[in-house]
Amino acid sequence: MSDFIKLTTTAGIEGGGMKAVTLDEHELLVAKIGAEYFVADARCPHMGGHLADGTLEGTIVTCPRHHSRFDLRDGSVVRWTDWEGAALSVGKLLRHPRPLRTYSVKVDGDEIYMGPEKPPVAV
Numbered sequence: 001m002s003d004f005i006k007l008t009t010t011a012g013i014e015g016g017g018m019k020a021v022t023l024d025e026h027e028l029l030v031a032k033i034g035a036e037y038f039v040a041d042a043r044c045p046h047m048g049g050h051l052a053d054g055t056l057e058g059t060i061v062t063c064p065r066h067h068s069r070f071d072l073r074d075g076s077v078v079r080w081t082d083w084e085g086a087a088l089s090v091g092k093l094l095r096h097p098r099p100l101r102t103y104s105v106k107v108d109g110d111e112i113y114m115g116p117e118k119p120p121v122a123v
Helices: 085-094
Strands: 005-009 015-021 026-033 036-042 054-055 060-064 069-071 077-079 104-106 109-115
Touching: 005 026, 036 109, 054 109
Parallel strands: none
Antiparallel strands: 005 109, 015 026, 026 036, 036 104, 054 060, 060 069, 069 077, 104 109
16 A cells, blocks of 8 residues: 555545545545545536535536536546536637546545546546
8 A cells, every 4th residue: 555645534424425635735525435435636627616515426426616527436527517508618618628536545444545546537
């Protein structure tokens, strides 16, 4: 586990729940889905919404700002925004879709460790 850093504990993270954690000024999101934990950047890559204030359905986290959706398993974009028509086209030109950064995770007892960033997925 030399590439892994202790991030937080499992305390207070219920199944289907999320928690914001800061590590060396890096805001991270920890989510528990079933018995599995996921770690990702806490800010939406679309417009910087705080993902812990969003919703979690299965492995899909939805940003509270413009409802961008990402899969926590690999950071893939499920929906870039809930804008439609011309607004969506312009929005994609100004802030092109990009995945959410996700990280490897290991759990040892009640301690959650964050590892290297997972390879980005194609958008």
